[in-house]
Amino acid sequence: MQVVTFDPQQFNFITAGESSYFLLRLPDGSMVLYDDCCDHRGGPLHLGHWDDTRKCLVCPWHASKYSEKVLRSRAIPLIQHSGRVTAVLDTAPTTQIKLVRKTILAQPR
Amino acid sequence: MNDSGHTSLPVALAPAETAAPAAVEHDYSLTAVPGWWWQPQDVKHLIELYAARPIFDDTAEWLIRDNPYRRPIDRQSIKDFDFSQPLNKSAALGASALAAHRMLLNIYETDLIFLPDKNFEAKRKDFASYYSNDNKLLGEVIRPTLEAHVFDFLKDEINVTGKWSLEAVKSYLQSLIAKHEQSELELCTAILSSADPQRACRALMVQLACDFLTEASASTRNILGKYGDIQSEFFKIVIDDYGYGVHPAKHSTLYENTLATCGLISEAHAYWQFYLSSSLALSNYYHYVSRDHSKYFQAIGAIAVAESMFSHTCHKISQMLHAVFGKTVDTYYFDEHFHIDAHHGRMAFEHVVAPAIERHGNAVIPDIVRGMEELQVLTSLADEDFIAQVSFCDEAEDLKAAGRRIHAQILEGSVEKPATTHVANRSQSLVTRVYDQDQLYVVESGELDLVLGPDQTVRLGRGEAMIVKRERLHGTAVVSDESLYSVYEMGNER
Ligand code: FES
Ligand SMILES: [Fe+2]
Ligand SMILES: [Fe+2]
Numbered sequence: 001m002q003v004v005t006f007d008p009q010q011f012n013f014i015t016a017g018e019s020s021y022f023l024l025r026l027p028d029g030s031m032v033l034y035d036d037c038c039d040h041r042g043g044p045l046h047l048g049h050w051d052d053t054r055k056c057l058v059c060p061w062h063a064s065k066y067s068e069k070v071l072r073s074r075a076i077p078l079i080q081h082s083g084r085v086t087a088v089l090d091t092a093p094t095t096q097i098k099l100v101r102k103t104i105l106a107q108p109r
Numbered sequence: 110m111n112d113s114g115h116t117s118l119p120v121a122l123a124p125a126e127t128a129a130p131a132a133v134e135h136d137y138s139l140t141a142v143p144g145w146w147w148q149p150q151d152v153k154h155l156i157e158l159y160a161a162r163p164i165f166d167d168t169a170e171w172l173i174r175d176n177p178y179r180r181p182i183d184r185q186s187i188k189d190f191d192f193s194q195p196l197n198k199s200a201a202l203g204a205s206a207l208a209a210h211r212m213l214l215n216i217y218e219t220d221l222i223f224l225p226d227k228n229f230e231a232k233r234k235d236f237a238s239y240y241s242n243d244n245k246l247l248g249e250v251i252r253p254t255l256e257a258h259v260f261d262f263l264k265d266e267i268n269v270t271g272k273w274s275l276e277a278v279k280s281y282l283q284s285l286i287a288k289h290e291q292s293e294l295e296l297c298t299a300i301l302s303s304a305d306p307q308r309a310c311r312a313l314m315v316q317l318a319c320d321f322l323t324e325a326s327a328s329t330r331n332i333l334g335k336y337g338d339i340q341s342e343f344f345k346i347v348i349d350d351y352g353y354g355v356h357p358a359k360h361s362t363l364y365e366n367t368l369a370t371c372g373l374i375s376e377a378h379a380y381w382q383f384y385l386s387s388s389l390a391l392s393n394y395y396h397y398v399s400r401d402h403s404k405y406f407q408a409i410g411a412i413a414v415a416e417s418m419f420s421h422t423c424h425k426i427s428q429m430l431h432a433v434f435g436k437t438v439d440t441y442y443f444d445e446h447f448h449i450d451a452h453h454g455r456m457a458f459e460h461v462v463a464p465a466i467e468r469h470g471n472a473v474i475p476d477i478v479r480g481m482e483e484l485q486v487l488t489s490l491a492d493e494d495f496i497a498q499v500s501f502c503d504e505a506e507d508l509k510a511a512g513r514r515i516h517a518q519i520l521e522g523s524v525e526k527p528a529t530t531h532v533a534n535r536s537q538s539l540v541t542r543v544y545d546q547d548q549l550y551v552v553e554s555g556e557l558d559l560v561l562g563p564d565q566t567v568r569l570g571r572g573e574a575m576i577v578k579r580e581r582l583h584g585t586a587v588v589s590d591e592s593l594y595s596v597y598e599m600g601n602e603r
Contacts, residue, residue, distance in 0.1 A: 041349070041353070042353065060345070061345055061348070061349075062449075062452040062456070063452070063455075063456075
């Protein structure tokens with residue numbers, strides 16, 4: 001396990017070895033950190049879009065849908081405190097972690 | 110300066126005072142105005158030159174091993190064909206269509222990269238010749254004539270009229286899919302009821318190899334250029350075909366695995382000699398509408414139909430493969446498409462066809478619907494052709510018996526047919542053919558092989574005979590030092 005703390009204004013995307021995660025602010029304002037790799041064929045979920053009517057994230061490749069409930073229940077352990085977030089990543093202690101800022105197309109508006 | 114009477118350069122460059130030559134007042138079409146750019150007999154000559162290129166010559170073996178540039182056309186027969194007129198549908202499986210489709214695939218595929226698996230140096234000359242400007246330019250010059258010859262019949266077959274809307278296209282496509290998904294594929298039924306289902310099944314895999322080993326190459330031409338978000342949606346469909354850049358997941362790799370477990374070779378065009386002209390026609394059609402981008406809307410219509418129907422087709426083929434070969438066959442190519450093409454069908458319609466109509470207006474619909482229809486015409490022609498070839502192969506013994514009977518009648522004079530007699534040494538160069546009429550082969554001396562497929566040969570010895578039905582693909586090879594044999598033209602009565 002590795003614990004990372006960062007400023008979500010500055011970073012919204014984490015790579016940890018082969019895996020990557022993105023920060024998504026849900027419509028109620030809460031934040032989730034989610035695996036970027038779609039369960040179906042590994043499509044890049046942060047490049048998906050938010051379906052406002054169905055309240056779900058849609059994968060850009062073949063349109064798999066991730067409801068708010070699924071996103072919340074399967075998200076990475078995350079604490080928001082005083083404008084900073086702390087994530088607990090299930091990676092080996094030696095895995096190199098990088099913090100990045102990207103455009104999250106999947107972000108609900 | 111110039112006092113010899115020739116026009117000097119400054120005069121030639123004064124366009125305002127120079128009357129344009131009459132011919133240029135046509136619509137600048139190089140190919141559509143007969144006799145302006147070249148005469149029909151010039152094209153005929155150019156086609157003969159093209160077919161005479163050494164890489165397209167007959168081969169020493171029936172299987173072409175690891176040399177993707179050797180693609181025989183049938184140089185001997187080419188001069189007998191008239192490519193200047195479009196064929197009608199009833200002649201679409203005939204001898205000139207086969208030659209034209211072989212040439213067209215050769216022409217289109219110079220845009221794709223083929224490399225042998227091994228020993229490139231030994232094939233370097235063929236590689237250079239196939240991709241040379243000579244080959245490409247000559248191909249381009251004859252291409253419109255060949256395309257008109259084999260594809261223009263579709264214009265007569267299909268007429269799209271009336272006031273179409275996106276909704277109408279959608280309902281129409283849905284009805285096609287619904288009907289298709291309820292059908293047992295005739296193809297599979299024919300294989301399962303064949304006298305030799307394994308042979309018939311391999312024959313199908315050989316036909317499909319023509320397209321599947323270069324899967325999506327033709328339609329990938331549609332993702333180039335700049336045309337907005339529809340272009341990116343199109344690209345997504347192709348990402349899957351290319352396995353997201355992971356070679357073992359590339360669809361053509363999956364197909365190689367299927368071929369291997371059916372006991373077949375997966376080198377590109379190893380079975381070139383055994384492609385039916387209807388299989389070539391299907392491959393060529395995707396190039397035909399995807400290379401000439403004025404046919405873009407036809408292309409997306411065809412692709413939407415193909416992607417929508419392929420899922421069910423693959424499901425049936427996968428079941429059939431298991432029924433024929435048991436557990437040992439790798440059906441993942443078909444299982445993958447059963448799954449992913451359910452998505453691709455939807456993606457092609459919702460994200461390519463529908464937005465194209467919304468953006469570019471209902472006037473593009475007739476082209477889209479034409480593409481949908483043309484692909485279906487060619488698909489059913491391919492099914493018919495394949496099924497006829499399977500039954501031809503199944504009937505080989507009956508056709509020998511019938512051949513003997515008819516030959517006896519010819520000998521006793523009750524039947525008269527025109528014949529050509531051949532005296533030939535052991536065959537060194539081989540090419541498969543079809544004829545527009547039934548033929549009767551009779552061996553007077555020596556031995557003659559009639560090759561009906563990559564794994565089916567009928568050997569005729571002295572006094573033996575066999576009928577080869579019209580439009581059925583076969584090759585002949587003298588396998589004794591010398592042979593004397595006759596070929597009788599049986600006409601078209603059934
Ligand atoms: S990869 Fe996400 S839906 Fe297919
Ligand atoms: Fe595919
Ligand atoms: Fe597909």
